[in-house]
Amino acid sequence: MLSRRTFLEIAAASGLAAHLGCSVGPPAKKRKKLAIIASIWKYLSHAQHFGDRFLVGYPRKGRWHHPEMDVVSLYVHQKPEGDQSQARADEFGFQVYPTIREALRCGGDKLAVDAVLLIIEHGDYPRNAKGQVLYPRYEFFRQVVEVFEQDGRAVPVFNDKHLSYDTAKAKKMVADSKRLGFPLLAGSSLPVTWRIPAIEFPLDCVIEEALMVGVGSSDASDYHALEAMQCMVERRRGGESGVKSVQLIQGDAVWKAGEEGRWSKRLLEAALSRSNKLLGDTLIDARPQDLANNGQLPKIVKEPAAYFIEHADGLQSTLLMLNGGVQDRTFAAKLQGEPEPQSLLFQLPPIPNVTYSACLAEKIEEMIETGEAPFPAERTLIVSGILDHCLESKVQGNRKLETPELQISYRPPEGSHFCRA
Amino acid sequence: MSRAPLPGLSRRKFLSAAPLTAAGGMAAAVPSRKRPRIAAVVSEYRRYSHAQHIVDRFLWGYGWGNRHHRPPMDVVSVYVDQTPENTLIHDRMRRFPKMKKYPTIAEALTQGGSRLAVDGVLLIGEHGKYPKNEKGQTLYPRYEWFKEITRVFRDSGRSVPVFNDKHLSWKWEWAKEMVDISRELDFAFLAGSSVPVTPRLPSIDMPLGVEIEEALCLAVGGMDGYDIHALEGLQCMVERRRGGETGAASIHGLKGDPVFQAMNAGSWEAGGWDPELFQACLCRSHSLTPSREGFNHVLPSLEEVPKLIPERTPVAYRFEYLDGLKGTILLMEGLVMDFTFAARLKGGEVISTQMFLPPREVCNFFNPQCHHVEQMFLTGKAGYPVERTLLTTGLTAAGVESVWQGQKRLDTPHLDIRYQPTQESTFWRS
Numbered sequence: 001m002l003s004r005r006t007f008l009e010i011a012a013a014s015g016l017a018a019h020l021g022c023s024v025g026p027p028a029k030k031r032k033k034l035a036i037i038a039s040i041w042k043y044l045s046h047a048q049h050f051g052d053r054f055l056v057g058y059p060r061k062g063r064w065h066h067p068e069m070d071v072v073s074l075y076v077h078q079k080p081e082g083d084q085s086q087a088r089a090d091e092f093g094f095q096v097y098p099t100i101r102e103a104l105r106c107g108g109d110k111l112a113v114d115a116v117l118l119i120i121e122h123g124d125y126p127r128n129a130k131g132q133v134l135y136p137r138y139e140f141f142r143q144v145v146e147v148f149e150q151d152g153r154a155v156p157v158f159n160d161k162h163l164s165y166d167t168a169k170a171k172k173m174v175a176d177s178k179r180l181g182f183p184l185l186a187g188s189s190l191p192v193t194w195r196i197p198a199i200e201f202p203l204d205c206v207i208e209e210a211l212m213v214g215v216g217s218s219d220a221s222d223y224h225a226l227e228a229m230q231c232m233v234e235r236r237r238g239g240e241s242g243v244k245s246v247q248l249i250q251g252d253a254v255w256k257a258g259e260e261g262r263w264s265k266r267l268l269e270a271a272l273s274r275s276n277k278l279l280g281d282t283l284i285d286a287r288p289q290d291l292a293n294n295g296q297l298p299k300i301v302k303e304p305a306a307y308f309i310e311h312a313d314g315l316q317s318t319l320l321m322l323n324g325g326v327q328d329r330t331f332a333a334k335l336q337g338e339p340e341p342q343s344l345l346f347q348l349p350p351i352p353n354v355t356y357s358a359c360l361a362e363k364i365e366e367m368i369e370t371g372e373a374p375f376p377a378e379r380t381l382i383v384s385g386i387l388d389h390c391l392e393s394k395v396q397g398n399r400k401l402e403t404p405e406l407q408i409s410y411r412p413p414e415g416s417h418f419c420r421a
Numbered sequence: 422m423s424r425a426p427l428p429g430l431s432r433r434k435f436l437s438a439a440p441l442t443a444a445g446g447m448a449a450a451v452p453s454r455k456r457p458r459i460a461a462v463v464s465e466y467r468r469y470s471h472a473q474h475i476v477d478r479f480l481w482g483y484g485w486g487n488r489h490h491r492p493p494m495d496v497v498s499v500y501v502d503q504t505p506e507n508t509l510i511h512d513r514m515r516r517f518p519k520m521k522k523y524p525t526i527a528e529a530l531t532q533g534g535s536r537l538a539v540d541g542v543l544l545i546g547e548h549g550k551y552p553k554n555e556k557g558q559t560l561y562p563r564y565e566w567f568k569e570i571t572r573v574f575r576d577s578g579r580s581v582p583v584f585n586d587k588h589l590s591w592k593w594e595w596a597k598e599m600v601d602i603s604r605e606l607d608f609a610f611l612a613g614s615s616v617p618v619t620p621r622l623p624s625i626d627m628p629l630g631v632e633i634e635e636a637l638c639l640a641v642g643g644m645d646g647y648d649i650h651a652l653e654g655l656q657c658m659v660e661r662r663r664g665g666e667t668g669a670a671s672i673h674g675l676k677g678d679p680v681f682q683a684m685n686a687g688s689w690e691a692g693g694w695d696p697e698l699f700q701a702c703l704c705r706s707h708s709l710t711p712s713r714e715g716f717n718h719v720l721p722s723l724e725e726v727p728k729l730i731p732e733r734t735p736v737a738y739r740f741e742y743l744d745g746l747k748g749t750i751l752l753m754e755g756l757v758m759d760f761t762f763a764a765r766l767k768g769g770e771v772i773s774t775q776m777f778l779p780p781r782e783v784c785n786f787f788n789p790q791c792h793h794v795e796q797m798f799l800t801g802k803a804g805y806p807v808e809r810t811l812l813t814t815g816l817t818a819a820g821v822e823s824v825w826q827g828q829k830r831l832d833t834p835h836l837d838i839r840y841q842p843t844q845e846s847t848f849w850r851s
Contacts, residue, residue, distance in 0.1 A: 049717050056719050059704035062763070062773035064720045084715055196777070197850055198624040273484035276779035285468045285509055288481045288783060290489035332487070343487045347622070347777075349707035352717040420623050 032069035032114040032368055035103045037140055039123035041074070042082040046121040046160050049354055053361035054117075055092045060362055061421045067365050070094070072113060075103035077136070078123045100143040111151040115368040116144050119160040128165070130391040132219045137162075138169035145176045154182035156371065158364045161188060162223050162384040163377070167405050170384040174377050185364060185373040186380035188224045190329065191231035192363055192418050193356035194347040196274065200235070200416040206336035207236040210317040211267035213275075213330045218321075219387060222307065225319050225329055227383045228346050232331055233317055234379060234412040241312035243382060243406035248390040249398045254304040254320070255297070263306060263318040268292040270332035270343035277327035291325060301325040307390045308400075312407065359419040374417050378410035457494040457540035457798050460529045461520075462566050464549035465503040466510040471547040471586050472501075473509060474784050478791040479543075480517045485792055486851070492795045496520045497539060500529040502562075503549045526569040537577035541798035542570055545586040554591075556825040558645045558818075563588075564595035571602050580608035582801060584794045587614060588649045588814040593835065596814040600807055611794060611803040613810035614650045615778075616760055617657030618789040618848050622705070622775040626846040627661040632767035635695050635747040639702035640760045642752055644676070644736050648820055651750035652738070652813040654760050654776050659746060660809060660842040667743040668837035669816060673830040674823030680735040680751070681727050694739065694749040696723070701763035701773035702751075708758035721756075730755040738820035743837060776848075789849035805847050808840035 034054060038047035051074075057066040074096045076085045089096045097103040106112040120137045127133050137159060148154035157177065163170035163186055177184035201207070210233050214225025234240045249257060258265055269292035272278070278289050280300040291297060297304075307319040332343035349355040367373050385406045393401050459479060463472035476499070482491035499522050501510050514520055523529040532538040546563040553559050563585060574580040583603070589596035589612055603610035627633070636659050640651035660666045675683055686693030703709055703720060710729045712721035721729060736752040763773035779785040793804040815836045823831045 043715055044717060052716060052718070056716065058718065059720075062701045062704050062771065064700065064704050087715075194622050196620045196622075269489055270487040273486075273488055273490075275484070276783055276785050278783050282783055285512070286473060286782060286784065287477050288483045288489075288785075290482060292489065340487050352711055353707055353709055354717060355707050358718070 029068070033072040033112065034069055034115050034117060034368070035073045035075070035113040036071055036117045036119060037075045037100055037103060037144065038077070038085075039120045039125070039135065040078045040080055040083065041076050041085040041088065042080060043084065044351060045123075046357075047076070047119040048084060049357045050117065050119055050160065050361060050364075051088070053358060055088065058358040058361055059355065060358065067361075069114070069365070069368060073097055073103040073106050075100050077120075077140075080124065100140060101147055104144060104147045105151070111147055111153050111155065113155060115156045115158070117158045117160070117364065118144065121161050130219075130388075130395050132165035132388070132391060134165060138164035138166065138173060141173050141176070145180065148180055148182065154180040156183040156185070156367050156373075158367065159184065159186040159380070162186070162227075162387065163380055164384065165219065165388060167385040167388045170381055170388075171405075174381045177377065183367050183371060183373040184377040185367045185375070186377045187383070188227040189356040189360045190224050190228035190346045190348070191375070191379075192359040194349070194359070194419045196345040196347050198418075198420045199342065199344055200418070201232060201333070201335065201342075203235055203412065203414065204237045205235060207233055207315055208334040208336055209264055209267060210315065210333040211263055211271060211331070212317070212319045213268070213271045213326060214319055214321050215323050215327055215329065219391060222305075222319065222321055222390075223383065223387050225321070226307065226386055227380065228329060229317055229319060229331060230379055230383050231375075232333060233311075233315060234410070236313075236315065238313060239411040240378070240382060240409055242409050243309055243386055243403050244312050245310045245400055245402050246386055246389045246393055247308045247398065247400040248305060248393040249308070250303065250305045250394070252298070253398070254306045257306055262308065263320065264334070265292055267332040267334065267341050268320065270341040271330040272326065274330045274343050274345040275326045275328050276345065279325055279327060297322065297325050307386075309386055312409070362419075363417060375413045376410050378408055379412075382406060382408045382410075458497040458532075458538065459494055459541045459543060459798065460498045460500070460539040461496055461543040461545065462500045462526050462529060462570065463502065463543070463545040464547060464551070464561065465505060465508065466499075466501055466513065467505060467507045467548075468509065469781065469784075470549070472545045474787045475543060475545055475586065475791060475794075476513070478787055479795075480513060480520070483788045483791060484785065485788055492791070494541070494795070494798055498523055498529040498532050500524075500526045526566055527573050530570060530573040531577075537573050537579050537581065540581050542581060542583045543586075543794070544570065544583060547587050556821050558591040558821055560591060564590040564592065564599060567599050567602070571606060574606050574608070580606040582609035582611070582797045582803070584797065585610070585612040585810075588612070588817055589810060590814065591645070591818065593815050593818045596811055596818075600811050603807065609797050609801050609803045610807045611797050611805070612807050613813065614653035615786040615790040616650045616654040616776045617805070617809075618793060619786040620777045620849045622707075622777050624850045625772065625774050626848065627658040627764070627772070629661050629842070629844065630663050631661070633659055633662045633746055634765045634767055635689055635698060636762070636764040637694055637698040637702060637748070638750045638760065638762045639699065639706070639757060640750065640752055641754055641758045643734070643754065644752070644824070645817070645821060647752055648736065648738065648750060649813055649817045651752065651760065652816050653810065654762055655748055655750060656809050656813050657805075657848075658762055658764060659742075659748060660840070662746065664744060665839070665841040666808070666812065667839055669812065669819075669833045670741045670743050670836075671830060671832045672738055672740040672816060672819045672823050673828070674820040675737040675739070675828050676824050677734055679828055680737045683737055683739070684726065685723055689739070689747045689749075694747075695765055697771060698763040698765060698773075699751075701771050702761040703757070705761040705763070705773050705775040706757045706759050707775065710756055726753075726756060736824070738816065738823070740816060740820075740833075792849075793847065805843050806840045808838055812836060812838045
């Protein structure tokens with residue numbers, strides 16, 4: 001196997017590869033070339049709304065921004081009814097290739113793009129017993145890495161959503177990026193979307209307890225909520241220390257755990273004070289509600305779930321999935337030295353614009369332009385692992401599971417990366 | 422303290438006759454009183470009416486300060502002008518028995534007695550069935566109710582803070598009189614839309630004291646309803662410019678195809694507005710109707726904009742301020758469903774934001790507005806100047822008038838309203 005150093009030397013020697021492209025660009029400023037590897041491309045699929053940002057532009061800091069880069073090749077795994085891949089290719093002048101390898105090489109014999117967007121979300125894929133959709137992210141990523149290895153050059157990769165449903169495979173993905181020295185950006189839009197209020201925790205704050213309220217299905221929406229919580233708690237003193245154990249509980253046990261103080265009702269009140277979509281009695285007559293304390297939640301949330309995460313440094317963070325109670329995603333944490341908890345709403349602007357994907361597109365572009373991922377893939381790795389193990393806990397009778405595989409420590413980015421300008 | 426009505430009372434005499442208002446409000450004047458008593462004077466109390474959103478927050482509480490906040494005051498009386506079949510007033514009285522319904526405004530304010538017996542008044546004359554005039558203005562009786570409220574103040578020799586929801590009156594002269602009376606009787610008077618105080622995306626305010634050349638607010642909705650919201654959204658930003666507010670000199674109301682002609686004019690000087698400000702607003706919107714099928718988010722060209730407004734009834738008010746600032750509000754139902762703002766500062770820089778209105782189910786943009794009303798009831802001081810709403814009320818009436826007179830530009834010498842903005846930002850950002 002190539003060491004990183006050897007690989008970089010080979011890459012430098014074969015510098016010509018960098019000038020191979022699918023089309024002849026303007027000689028003055030070389031525009032970067034992108035390959036998109038997608039599960040499906042139809043209206044409102046992730047590939048469509050992320051991919052289109054690179055074709056038609058997107059709003060950025062109050063202007064319509066056109067990325068100075070071109071999508072030159074596309075691979076789509078499935079072409080369901082409503083497939084737009086060929087229509088987009090025809091209109092925007094790129095090729096749809098039958099294999100990932102060919103897409104990366106633009107039909108030639110060497111890697112011919114400057115970045116790869118791996119958008120394997122939506123499409124028809126089976127689920128396993130844990131309820132995980134078996135999206136072939138790892139498998140497709142491996143094919144990308146094989147081209148990098150064969151052609152002696154690696155380029156930045158964006159992986160939409162979690163890395164793989166399987167922790168071991170997810171770990172290999174991050175390990176490959178380190179081994180070959182290419183930047184890997186991954187994850188959900190929630191960490192980078194608008195926040196109300198627009199707050200970020202100071203680096204190295206001491207977090208006493210954290211709670212996230214999520215809604216939606218597993219294993220799509222619980223993943224988003226876990227990553228939203230992780231981008232907040234990773235800023236604590238010492239950075240992320242890894243996860244010792246996880247447990248997923250369901251049903252009445254969730255409310256009982258609240259009564260016993262396993263999760264904080266005060267934090268739930270703080271989180272729900274940010275919700276703009278309360279359900280239950282609010283649907284009857286639009287009344288505001290103290291949903292954390294008025295006794296309604298057990299009546300309207302039919303299938304509650306709590307995801308308990310015990311971090312190596314002792315932090316307890318909890319995700320409550322409250323379908324039927326609310327329809328948005330909020331977070332609260334108690335910081336040491338602060339008299340009251342802090343809380344916020346992760347604002348997900350509605351369809352069709354879903355402008356949160358513009359926030360993430362900006363970060364993808366930043367990685368492609370600078371050659372550095374603005375925030376660490378370890379965040380998404382640990383969240384992928386937390387989710388995988390929580391769902392394992394679920395099928396093992398809601399048992400607490402030790403998670404030695406999740407001894408993943410990392411430092412958060414210095415700066416803030418959510419949309420606020 | 423029984424006293425006959427004193428209709429001709431001067432402000433000085435009124436104050437001397439009413440020592441309780443010396444600090445501008447009951448809470449400050451009577452520290453022994455435990456919880457302020459609030460009267461609500463409302464048009465109708467049903468799901469999604471403004472009265473429901475606002476009074477409900479005083480009854481049930483609302484999300485504020487990282488908790489479910491319960492205002493430390495009691496709504497003790499309510500006057501409800503109309504009770505349609507779906508009224509919630511009886512439900513709310515049953516749940517909140519401290520709140521009693523009275524058949525007249527005077528009785529609500531006196532709690533059935535002979536003297537003012539509350540410490541603050543909510544005046545919510547929005548929604549309900551009221552006639553429209555030939556210009557399309559709904560004749561909400563805000564002025565008439567305000568007069569009844571202040572008659573009780575006069576009769577009691579005491580005044581308390583008043584909140585007036587939305588614009589002051591559909592009629593300029595009456596709006597002016599309302600503000601004059603609040604000064605004469607020396608009570609805190611807060612008014613207007615929730616748009617100025619709602620969260621912003623991004624969370625920015627106009628820097629205090631900057632020079633602004635042109636400003637634009639792009640919004641949803643129609644005339645005599647949403648024009649005031651857009652005007653308030655624009656005004657709360659531009660009032661922070663160098664020198665503070667100077668008042669408006671003229672207004673030109675446009676409706677229908679002339680709006681599109683103005684849009685294509687290319688500049689204010691050519692009869693339109695700065696296209697870059699328009700584009701900035703489109704870029705701050707989170708509800709831009711896609712101009713191309715199969716695309717979820719594309720920037721429409723100016724040629725495509727009219728196709729996205731199928732009713733073809735866009736509205737524009739272009740107005741000039743006395744210090745030369747240019748302002749435009751655009752109501753483009755069909756193109757967007759939110760409120761966005763952009764301004765060009767002297768030197769060319771464009772700043773822009775969205776004034777975020779959370780979805781209708783809970784309408785949490787009322788939270789920061791209720792917070793300010795609550796603070797006024799507690800401190801006896803309005804958190805932002807009522808002159809803002811006096812000016813936007815005047816611009817609304819003048820804009821309607823301009824359209825009514827055949828889309829004719831009108832001078833507005835009566836709108837020479839000068840005031841200073843608050844030093845601190847007042848929108849929800851914590």
